[in-house]
Amino acid sequence: MRVLITGAAGFIGAALADALLARGDSVIGIDNCNDYYDPALKFDRIARVRENGGDFTFHQLDFADMAAVEAALGGAEFDSIVHLGAQAGVRYSLENPAAYVQSNLVGHANMLEVARHRGVAHMVYASSSSVYGGNEKLPFSVDDRADHPVSLYAATKRADEMLSESYAHLYRIPLTGLRFFTVYGPWGRPDMAMWIFTRKILAGEPIPVFNKGEMWRDFTYIDDIIAGVVAALDNPPADDGKVKAGGSSKPHALYNIGNHRSEKLTRLIELIGEACGREVAIDWQPMQKGDVTRTYADIEAIQRDLGYAPTTSIDVGVPRFVEWYREYTGA
């Protein structure tokens, strides 16, 4: 299969490129390698993908710029798209909303247009657990309403699902939206709690913990996520009028992709402290605007339709992340 991956220099995109190349697929990657976090890590990921071998081409471009997309992809052939590129991060959406509108709204609409005009067999795209906002019914199910986002980031991801639904209806493009739940692991993101906590603990600095530690997250290890993305890619929803996960009767499915375990943040901190072999000092902070206290994925739909079965608990995954972090950063 020939697959176009957007956000290929990102945490999940680069890991997906590795997995697809390893099974013999051809991969075209695009990413603008922006400086939301250190672009050196993005270039290192691309170098790693290249070193692993296989049929990989990479274009550094902004997918919110349709002319640039068309110029780069003009002569390229691909069967499917996995659209992972986005302006990620909940808190930064309060600081720089324009980045979210450009990448997540204009960019998503552009990728739907590419899917439409190139007649691709399937486009899988990234959504987020944040679409559930402050829902109190747990675990979060794809059948629950998700109409009350508490951040602009969440609103753009929910809007992407709506734009996709209209394209599945109008142009019958098979589309699968994946609501990721806090992904972590080697080659992860420096803006996320696991990286920040590890960096500060190793530097002997207190770590900021919000809402007095009364926070829970469904942490999902990168290898489990990639297994789920690949299973989704290989199983496009049929245009058969039957109701799909998430409620669409068009060829559009929505899945949660989490670990189905909601872990208290203080447990995560203990594990990082143990893996670092350091005492942990905590700087208690109030709840942050835009944040949610709890995420917890109901993964019944993805288990049933795609055989997804996460296997990595944080007890196993956190030490793996810390080991990689120390090797990569030399800390």
Ligand SMILES: NC(=O)c1ccc[n+]([C@@H]2O[C@H](COP(=O)([O-])OP(=O)(O)OC[C@H]3O[C@@H](n4cnc5c(N)ncnc54)[C@H](O)[C@@H]3O)[C@@H](O)[C@H]2O)c1
């Ligand atoms: N990691 C998580 O816990 C998590 C949770 C929920 C949802 N997601 C979603 O999953 C996807 C992948 O996340 P990630 O953790 O790999 O994030 P990431 O930031 O590491 O990767 C996203 C990549 O997209 C690129 N990008 C952003 N805007 C672009 C544009 N306009 N043109 C071209 N490239 C652009 C960035 O440079 C980056 O490399 C994102 O859509 C994110 O919103 C991630």
